[in-house]
Amino acid sequence: MSSLQVLLVAGTHGNEINAPWLFDQWDQNPGMIDTYNLKICRVIGNPLAYQKRERYVDRDLNRSFSHELLSSLDRNDHEIFRARNLIKEYGPQGFNPSKIVIDFHSTTASMGSSLVVYGRRPVDLALASLVQNRLGLPIYLHECEPSQKGFLVESWPCGFVVEIGPVPQGVLHTQIIDQILLVLGSCLKEISKCKNGSAAFPSQIIVHRHLKNIDFPRDLQGKPIALIHPSLQGKDWYPIKNDYPLFRKLNGENITFSNDSMESEVYPVFINEAAYVEKNIAMAITAKQVLSFQEDWKNDLFNLFSQ
Ligand SMILES: [Zn+2]
Numbered sequence: 001m002s003s004l005q006v007l008l009v010a011g012t013h014g015n016e017i018n019a020p021w022l023f024d025q026w027d028q029n030p031g032m033i034d035t036y037n038l039k040i041c042r043v044i045g046n047p048l049a050y051q052k053r054e055r056y057v058d059r060d061l062n063r064s065f066s067h068e069l070l071s072s073l074d075r076n077d078h079e080i081f082r083a084r085n086l087i088k089e090y091g092p093q094g095f096n097p098s099k100i101v102i103d104f105h106s107t108t109a110s111m112g113s114s115l116v117v118y119g120r121r122p123v124d125l126a127l128a129s130l131v132q133n134r135l136g137l138p139i140y141l142h143e144c145e146p147s148q149k150g151f152l153v154e155s156w157p158c159g160f161v162v163e164i165g166p167v168p169q170g171v172l173h174t175q176i177i178d179q180i181l182l183v184l185g186s187c188l189k190e191i192s193k194c195k196n197g198s199a200a201f202p203s204q205i206i207v208h209r210h211l212k213n214i215d216f217p218r219d220l221q222g223k224p225i226a227l228i229h230p231s232l233q234g235k236d237w238y239p240i241k242n243d244y245p246l247f248r249k250l251n252g253e254n255i256t257f258s259n260d261s262m263e264s265e266v267y268p269v270f271i272n273e274a275a276y277v278e279k280n281i282a283m284a285i286t287a288k289q290v291l292s293f294q295e296d297w298k299n300d301l302f303n304l305f306s307q
Helices: 018-028 047-052 078-090 122-135 174-196 295-306
Strands: 005-010 039-044 100-106 113-118 139-142 158-164 204-214 245-248 254-256 267-269 283-292
Touching: 005 018, 005 174, 018 039, 018 100, 018 174, 039 078, 100 174, 113 122, 113 174, 122 158, 122 174, 122 204, 122 295, 139 283, 158 174, 174 295, 204 267
Parallel strands: 005 039, 005 100, 100 158, 113 139, 139 204
Antiparallel strands: 113 158, 204 283, 245 254, 267 283
């Protein structure tokens, strides 16, 4: 087995400050977290944005890893430089190479702890299934959204995002730190079990597959004319059906869900997420799906350790 290195990233968004704070504490007390003898590398994704306590400087770092942006040498955005440097330093062919990346984020939505996987890479599904089996976390499967691409973890052979919430941007919170520690510890333990051959994979994985984003209803000037409906606010991961009230105007008029999917019920997530205001996303709509575990997922994951 190789000495595979795991890259842990915090502060990809500079106003999500709990994971970077924990990394700083960890630097000062190197023995405080059990790493199960794994080779670990920790990095702040966007140090300048973190210093400013802003989500980003020029553009969203976690949308800056598309091949198109990385190869466009005429672009001077801070985050595109940073994306190139992170790959040069820590990418699979970097100076300090890592094969697995775990990118820690926080959300203002009432989503609790969840994993986000991008596309359906077998290695990601295999590793996520182990963590879900251990902690019962929901997995948001982000795919088929052409307007959203260039995610950090896609530049490594294996990886996912850990989202912890709810917490306001720029606020340290004990429960959030406890949740990061719990998920981080479980990820490292499961990776170490893969390394020593003792990982016990579940027979299935439950994902919430991204269907679409929904924006606030707006007037002709683009201003929101309704708020998240009180019966939906804070109800991330709860099922809704056609005609469920999504928004309410000040006059009490409801704007309801028009279900144009093939699903009888769907699951809104990232409801009223502060970071998505600029993206004109009031919520994302997902469909719950059970995927049978495939043997080749496991083989692909084990291959990472043998290369
Ligand atoms: Zn984030």
